[in-house]
Amino acid sequence: MFLINVKEEKRKKRAHYKKLRASCPAGVKARLDEALQQQVLSLEEYKNCQTLFIFVSSPIECDTSKIISDAFSQGKRVAVPRCADKSGKMDFYYIRSVSDLSPGTFSLLEPNPETCEKVTDFSSGLCIVPGLCFDLEGYRVGFGKGYYDRFLDDFKGVTAGICYSKYTEKQLPRGTHDRHTDILVTERFINRNQ
Numbered sequence: 667m668f669l670i671n672v673k674e675e676k677r678k679k680r681a682h683y684k685k686l687r688a689s690c691p692a693g694v695k696a697r698l699d700e701a702l703q704q705q706v707l708s709l710e711e712y713k714n715c716q717t718l719f720i721f722v723s724s725p726i727e728c729d730t731s732k733i734i735s736d737a738f739s740q741g742k743r744v745a746v747p748r749c750a751d752k753s754g755k756m757d758f759y760y761i762r763s764v765s766d767l768s769p770g771t772f773s774l775l776e777p778n779p780e781t782c783e784k785v786t787d788f789s790s791g792l793c794i795v796p797g798l799c800f801d802l803e804g805y806r807v808g809f810g811k812g813y814y815d816r817f818l819d820d821f822k823g824v825t826a827g828i829c830y831s832k833y834t835e836k837q838l839p840r841g842t843h844d845r846h847t848d849i850l851v852t853e854r855f856i857n858r859n860q
Contacts, residue, residue, distance in 0.1 A: 701853035717791035804846035
């Protein structure tokens, strides 16, 4: 029987996709982001959710700023993550605007826990999940800290991974702690895994 070292294979994928994303021309990325954002906004799960759990994107990630703006305009509650520490735990906080955000762990924009309400109800809502790459079953390779896999263990709403189609594969290496998303959204297609 052929066994693969999942951690090593993921490390290779992570390095490969980080390099690809960093080299994507700004104009191409902007077009991909626009199309991907429209796909997310077209989801019935997005239209019907009252709470949107969403990450604030870094420069090499799919841009989430227009999705966040639209959610505010639709009267949705917007919850974004804050890394509780560097060991892989994160908490979500409701924000009222992007002015509630400031640089935090890993220099990512995060909510201020002193002025934002901490989320305690994870029984519903739509969670937009980041990843460097995804497979067609909704499994992902992220940045390697395990924050989202830990969070998704307790999240009971609908999950949607977002990724550019050229960063998808038929199947990625996965471990026992990896969690898949219910939906994979790219600029070209939407794949449901429920």
